[in-house]
Amino acid sequence: MNTPIQIPGPLWLIGCGNMAGAMLDGWLAAGLDPAQVTVIRPSGRQPAPGIRTVTVLPEDEVPALLMLGVKPQKLDEIAPGIAPVLERETILISILAGVELAALRSRFPGPRAIVKAMPNLPVGINKGVVELHTDTGDAKARADVEQLMSALGQALWFEDEAYFGLASNLTAAAPAFLYRFLDALAAASAELGLPPAQASRLAALMAEGAAALAATSDETPAQLARRVASPGGTTEAGLNVLDAEDGLRALILRTLEASRRRGQEMAEAARASPKL
Template sequence: MSVPALPGPFWLVGCGNMAGAMLERWLATGIERARITVIRPSGAPVADGVRVVTDYPEDEVPALVMLGTKPRKIDAVAPLLAPILDEETILISILAGIELSSLRARFPTPRTIVKAMPNTPAKLGKGVTNLFTDSEDGHAIALVEGLMAALGTVERFDDEALFQIAGILSGAGPAFLFRFIDALAAGGETLGLSKDQAGRLAKAMVEGAAALAASEAESPATLADRVASPGGTTRAGLNVLDEDGALEALIRRTLEAGRRRSLEMAEEARGTSS
């Protein structure tokens, strides 16, 4: 899928792992490199044809800005960036835990501010990006949705609390899955497989199983039962995961821990913006 045409300069403020993955995909799908500027203290290059600077350009006003720094750096970024933006600038934030009200307190001029929570599979065009905004500018929202659609699936939310929960599930979810893949491989190694072989098998299995789950109409629970014959090896393993709801309880605690931290970050941001 190609990206929509940019209406003007597009600034990426920070270009770490997540913003870098997004940029890599956008470049692969034909975004206009000459309109992109990456602002990062290191000045380290990102790709051919993409301008990288250590301070905000003085020769233009951006049409779009994406905040991709660490959330705790927002109060270092805002005083310098906010005066540059005008009413038509579309501000996109991928900063976890920073509420829309906190963004508007720091960036009062832009009419459209969009919160986006992507995940790292965006690099392959297989990502999930959740969106939340209070803007009523249909053209601006369509532009942001078009950019994010080039990264994979886009899910729009009208409720910021639900957006936050979805961000823990799909935004942080890849890290949880990577841990599970490692655990599967480590288990196979413990039972006698070589480390490399166990790792290859675990990754290939997860890739295939995820593709099957995405393509089938049946629920993942039904697919699991279809694999497990009564009295067989798969059922014996599932019995361990299912005992007293062990796996579901673990995942609930995992997601809840992320949600609590997100709420703490939001509270911290509200405190510093008041």
């Protein structure tokens, strides 16, 4: 039986799309009491049994924690209505990609503790990685957020916001890149004759085991690749294609750089708002 997650009071989720919904799934699986959660979303659709779901901000309580889970472009639309209800002790958590801490403080001057968090989709099965960044010195607020996010997998603090952004780019966006690679791997196997459903299943199972080994091994991924590849063997023949002219490395660098550049554009848009 799960030990219930202890939070200091009501948790409000502003928006509950793919990522916020995955986080909620992970928290509920880890033992969070649904009665402590209120979801505010335009549709009013309940994301899980026992979760109070409303279309406007409740007037019967003040949140101890409030998480912004809408699209970053919606920030200036929702901020004016939310800012007045946040007390000094409310912990504001933002999972809005590309929105800097200064941009959040300019819109939400009330809370002492504002925390940026960047989860990835596996938080829904408690196997995620969540980067955290804040400028608050409130040790209890930091501990409360860390305990909540650690229930989703691994929670890591970054004191430098630039490093937070780079790490977020790797762990939050890269699962999509990995899924695309697995899709291509399965499609290629199917083209060579393996039944498509079987190819997809085997690719996913292979990745699960390989990633678990890489996460627990003292060897680097490059060293592990050399362990798999026997000289002159089938694996080495495939690696020779991936390694030709650093093709894979160059492709991944361009991929991550494109993602990072888009994050910078979103940050610049938030800075340019009249709110700042």
